[in-house]
Structure formats: structure tokens, C-alpha cells
Amino acid sequence: MKRHLYILTLALFIVAGLTVGCEDLSISVDNPTEEGGANNGEEDDNKEPETPEEPQEPEEPQEPEEPEPPYDSDYPNTSWAEGELAWVFDMNVVPEVVINVTEGQWNELLKAYDRDNNTAEYIHCDAEFRSKGETHYFEDAGLRLRGNTSRKRPEGNGGEMHKRDNADWHHCHFMLNLRKYQKDDAHELHNVRKIHLKWHKDDRAYCRELYCYDLFRRFGIWTAAYSSYCRLWIHVEGDAKPAYYGVYEMIEAIDDKYVKKRQELFGDHKHNLWKCRWGATLNYNDIHSASIFYDDDSGANYTYELKSNVENFEVAKAQLVEFTRNLSQRTGEDFHDWIASVCDVRLLLRTYAVNVAVGMWDDYWNNSNNFYIYFNSSDKDNYKFFFIPYDYDNTLGTSSHCNVIEDSASHDPLHWGDTGRCPLIGKLLEFDDYRAIYIEALNELCSPENDLFYYERSIARINGWHNMIRNYVVNDTEEDCEIKDRPAGWGNRYDYRILDPSANVNFFRLKAASIPEK
Numbered sequence: 347m348k349r350h351l352y353i354l355t356l357a358l359f360i361v362a363g364l365t366v367g368c369e370d371l372s373i374s375v376d377n378p379t380e381e382g383g384a385n386n387g388e389e390d391d392n393k394e395p396e397t398p399e400e401p402q403e404p405e406e407p408q409e410p411e412e413p414e415p416p417y418d419s420d421y422p423n424t425s426w427a428e429g430e431l432a433w434v435f436d437m438n439v440v441p442e443v444v445i446n447v448t449e450g451q452w453n454e455l456l457k458a459y460d461r462d463n464n465t466a467e468y469i470h471c472d473a474e475f476r477s478k479g480e481t482h483y484f485e486d487a488g489l490r491l492r493g494n495t496s497r498k499r500p501e502g503n504g505g506e507m508h509k510r511d512n513a514d515w516h517h518c519h520f521m522l523n524l525r526k527y528q529k530d531d532a533h534e535l536h537n538v539r540k541i542h543l544k545w546h547k548d549d550r551a552y553c554r555e556l557y558c559y560d561l562f563r564r565f566g567i568w569t570a571a572y573s574s575y576c577r578l579w580i581h582v583e584g585d586a587k588p589a590y591y592g593v594y595e596m597i598e599a600i601d602d603k604y605v606k607k608r609q610e611l612f613g614d615h616k617h618n619l620w621k622c623r624w625g626a627t628l629n630y631n632d633i634h635s636a637s638i639f640y641d642d643d644s645g646a647n648y649t650y651e652l653k654s655n656v657e658n659f660e661v662a663k664a665q666l667v668e669f670t671r672n673l674s675q676r677t678g679e680d681f682h683d684w685i686a687s688v689c690d691v692r693l694l695l696r697t698y699a700v701n702v703a704v705g706m707w708d709d710y711w712n713n714s715n716n717f718y719i720y721f722n723s724s725d726k727d728n729y730k731f732f733f734i735p736y737d738y739d740n741t742l743g744t745s746s747h748c749n750v751i752e753d754s755a756s757h758d759p760l761h762w763g764d765t766g767r768c769p770l771i772g773k774l775l776e777f778d779d780y781r782a783i784y785i786e787a788l789n790e791l792c793s794p795e796n797d798l799f800y801y802e803r804s805i806a807r808i809n810g811w812h813n814m815i816r817n818y819v820v821n822d823t824e825e826d827c828e829i830k831d832r833p834a835g836w837g838n839r840y841d842y843r844i845l846d847p848s849a850n851v852n853f854f855r856l857k858a859a860s861i862p863e864k
Contacts, residue, residue, distance in 0.1 A: 435572035441477035466645035488526025540599035548834035558738035592821030699787035705754035711763030743842030801854035
């Protein structure tokens with residue numbers, strides 16, 4: 347009853363205070379059959395100064411700040427993040443990030459990419475972070491390229507070095523590591539050491555991944571990384587002015603620091619964090635043929651890559667293998683009771699409800715890809731297992747024919763993937779009590795009473811973000827210089843929209859129609 351009263355109060359508050367409309371005349375809603383890329387010919391009327399000026403507040407009204415949810419079983423106490431993560435990753439502002447690098451170091455980054463386009467080599471840089479009236483300077487930080495299939499050369503073509511004041515800039519993903527070379531508190535930003543700087547690849551709507559991470563947090567999924575917008579400049583020494591890379595995502599790095607910040611919720615922070623890439627089925631039948639190793643800074647992509655506690659790799663690997671054996675071979679009530687003893691089943695299923703609601707097909711269950719897991723003990727039998735969501739750019743109508751999924755909007759949430767191949771979620775849903783948790787979570791997400799996944803609430807939220815960033819998207823790469831409401835052109839459902847409320851194209855409405863009733 348207490349939770350229902352809270353939801354009703356929140357809904358009345360939002361209805362009374364919301365002033366952001368559901369239409370944005372600056373957003374292009376394209377013909378579903380239209381093809382084409384970025385508006386590369388668009389001119390930037392506001393030339394960037396050598397030292398970027400603090401952005402002006404947009405004139406459009408902003409969505410009112412919402413009250414914090416109550417800290418009950420669905421919304422655990424995350425007040426520990428308010429002075430740290432919530433300050434750095436604030437969806438209500440657009441911080442400025444300026445990277446200063448010598449020409450020699452920048453050329454080293456280009457050479458590293460030419461040697462190995464999957465390079466993880468860092469270069470030295472200085473960094474500046476401006477937000478909410480504060481300016482933070484970091485001397486001798488580290489910068490490297492990021493991404494798997496999306497990793498790109500940040501300037502020119504292979505073999506070319508920096509062209510002073512005539513560079514051919516390209517959008518790409520970066521990792522900014524403030525403490526890479528200097529291990530002191532002065533090289534932390536409100537206790538944050540690493541920031542993923544990610545361009546909006548395949549998302550002309552400039553919102554998909556940030557929407558998903560925001561939705562996880564609204565739904566009380568404390569394992570989700572923090573994220574927000576920013577504006578990014580890169581100034582190569584000798585150039586007349588910094589290169590403006592445009593509006594980027596900032597995403598919290600999932601590493602040992604991420605775990606330590608949440609140690610009270612995880613129960614411990616000193617044990618085994620795994621990054622899981624394509625082929626990570628958690629199936630005992632193929633675990634012995636999978637590549638399993640620790641992060642060795644080589645840039646190699648392992649199926650299961652241990653990111654923490656690497657000095658105890660063999661013990662961690664044995665625990666992972668034993669977990670997959672239990673997951674695959676236990677059945678019936680034996681499985682039901684075992685999984686409850688090693689996992690917060692409610693948290694896991696509510697996490698996966700968000701995953702399916704946003705149409706994340708490139709995930710664990712369907713494509714054995716894009717997630718982290720954490721074991722809060724190194725004991726092979728006595729631990730708690732946590733599933734950590736990750737990488738949400740291919741969502742909200744960016745659909746693909748992949749494994750069992752042909753349409754990410756209409757596909758049955760109860761059969762999202764091949765359970766025989768990826769057993770974790772499907773085996774849980776075989777039990778009435780676990781399935782009820784999952785279905786209840788899906789319906790809670792889609793309810794018009796909640797400011798979660800319901801289409802009108804989602805459209806208003808995204809329009810508010812667009813109001814905040816639209817004046818900043820034109821950039822010196824001349825890529826993605828216009829916000830457009832359309833999914834990636836390579837997808838199999840180009841007609842889906844997120845801002846058009848029409849019942850036949852709006853992804854939020856179409857996805858909600860696929861949700862089973864309680």
C-alpha cells in the first residue's frame with residue numbers, strides 16, 4: 347500500500363508539473379523508406395572558441411526534477427552515490443569535457459590503431475571537466491580508443507598522421523582514465539576515475555542507450571551503470587582551436603571501482619567481476635571450448651574476461667565453470683532452490699524485464715552477448731551471483747533478425763531467447779513464482795501510472811533531453827549533425843519511431859502490446 351501511494355503521488359506530481367510537450371518540431375521524422383546518412387553539409391553557425399564557453403541554458407522548459415523513490419525492497423538505498431556518481435553523471439546538465447594532447451602523443455594513438463584496430467594502448471593527455479559551475483583540471487591522464495566492432499580511427503585514413511588545422515576528424519569511442527599515470531586523489535572527479543566517452547553510433551535519435559540506463563535506475567536496478575550526456579572537444583597541440591566532437595555519452599566504467607562503490611549491496615568488493623562477450627552462454631556444455639582469461643591489457647577479446655581479482659584467476663575460473671555446471675544440470679525444485687540460494691532472483695528478473703522491454707536483442711538470452719557478472723566470493727560453492735546489464739545502443743526499435751528474434755517489438759517476452767543454448771532466464775521462467783515476478787515487472791514498467799516505459803512519459807522525457815542538447819549536435823566531424831527519430835538503417839524494421847505516438851509505429855506502444863497480462 348505504501349508503494350502504491352507513492353506511485354499515485356508521483357504520477358499526480360508529474361501531471362501537474364510537466365510542461366515539456368510531446369512534439370519537437372526540430373526533430374525530423376523521416377519517411378520509413380527514406381535512405382541516407384548524416385547531414386554532412388550542414389554548417390555550424392557558432393564557431394567554437396579555442397577555450398569552449400560555458401553553454402547557455404536552453405530556452406525551452408525542462409522536465410521537472412523528480413523526487414527520489416522510497417528506499418524499500420524494490421528501491422535500495424543508493425544515497426551513497428549522490429555526492430559522487432549522481433554529480434558526475436547528471437541527466438539534467440550537459441558537462442564539457444576537453445582533452446588536450448600533444449601532436450606526438452596523438453600520432454602515437456593513430457599508429458597504435460594502424461598496428462591493431464583493436465588496440466588498448468593509452469596515450470598521455472590532460473583533461474578538463476566543466477559542470478554546474480565547477481571546473482576540474484587533470485594533468486597527465488590516460489586516453490585510449492574503445493569499442494568492439496565499432497572501434498574507429500579518430501582522424502584520417504590508415505598511415506596518415508595528424509594534419510594540423512586541416513584534420514579529417516571521425517567519431518569514435520574513447521576511455522578517459524584520470525588515474526592511468528598518476529595514482530593520487532587529485533586524479534579523481536568526485537571519486538570517479540574512468541569515464542567512457544561514447545558517440546551515438548547508429549542512433550540518430552541521440553538517446554537510446556541513455557534512455558535505457560536511466561530506465562534501469564528509475565526501476566531500482568542498482569547494478570546498472572550511471573550515464574549522462576556531455577560535449578567533447580579534443581585539442582591537439584599546435585592546432586588553432588580544439589576539434590569539437592559534439593554531443594557524447596558519458597558512461598560509468600564497470601570495473602573494480604564500480605564494484606567497490608556498491609560493496610554494501612554486493613556484500614563484498616574484492617572478488618570476481620567478469621566481462622562477457624559474444625558466445626558467453628553460461629552453458630556448461632560449451633564452457634570448456636570458450637576463451638576464458640583475465641584482462642591482460644592486450645586488447646584481445648575473450649568470451650569470459652576476468653576484470654578484477656586477476657591474481658586469483660584459476661580459482662575464479664573454477665568457480666565460473668562450476669556455476670555453469672549447476673545452472674545447466676540442475677533441474678526441478680533442486681534448480682529452483684539452488685538459484686535462490688546463490689542469486690537475488692527478484693533483482694535478476696526485474697533487470698531482465700527492463701532488458702526485454704527496451705528491445706535489447708543483442709543480449710545474453712538471445713545472442714549470448716553484452717553483460718557482466720559478479721561473484722561476491724571466490725568460494726566455489728558459497729557466493730552470490732549478480733547479473734550486470736551493459737551496452738544498450740541497439741534498442742528502442744533498432745531491430746535485427748538475430749537467432750530467435752525477428753522483431754524486437756513484437757517478440758514474446760517469455761521466449762526471448764533459446765533457453766537450450768542460454769539457460770539462465772528461461773529456466774527461471776519455468777517456475778510459477780519466478781515467472782510472476784517477471785510478468786509483474788513488465789506490467790509495472792508499461793503502466794501509465796508510472797514514469798517508466800509508458801509511451802507518453804517516455805516521449806516527454808526524451809523531448810526534454812533533446813531540448814537540452816539540440817543546439818550542440820553539429821560538430822567538426824561533420825557526422826551525425828542532426829537529431830532524427832529513426833532506428834539504424836541496417837536494421838530490419840526501419841519504420842519504428844520513438845517520438846511519433848502513432849499506434850502503428852511507436853516502439854513503446856508496440857512493445858507494451860506484447861507484454862503478457864498479470
